[in-house]
Amino acid sequence: MSRRSNRTPVEGSSAGRNEAFELEEQNDRQLEGLSAKVSALHSVSINIHDEVDVQNRLLDGSADTFNRFGTMFDRTRHQLNHTLATANKKFLCYLTLVLAFGVFGLYYFGKTLLSRLFGSHEIPEA
Numbered sequence: 602m603s604r605r606s607n608r609t610p611v612e613g614s615s616a617g618r619n620e621a622f623e624l625e626e627q628n629d630r631q632l633e634g635l636s637a638k639v640s641a642l643h644s645v646s647i648n649i650h651d652e653v654d655v656q657n658r659l660l661d662g663s664a665d666t667f668n669r670f671g672t673m674f675d676r677t678r679h680q681l682n683h684t685l686a687t688a689n690k691k692f693l694c695y696l697t698l699v700l701a702f703g704v705f706g707l708y709y710f711g712k713t714l715l716s717r718l719f720g721s722h723e724i725p726e727a
Contacts, residue, residue: 685693 688696
């Protein structure tokens, strides 16, 4: 920005009109620059708003998923407690054996499958 002098331009003089015209052009250029910056800030704020909406929808979906999981877990726990309370000892013994063999079977199957896919040298031992 150029410095203004303390003198006022004389009305009707050529120098005064040129100085006023120059100042007006300077103001116009600065207004255009300011307008461009305001437009950029406006688009950034719109993008931030859109991103916040997307994140809020994602969080709402996650909360719904966790609520459904909690409900299913509570129902399963209630059914297991009911089964344990009403079942006889022989049934519980068979259920425990089936679960134990199931866990070890899955472990063996997973380890065998991984060793075939990646080779035995890449699987870390536990």
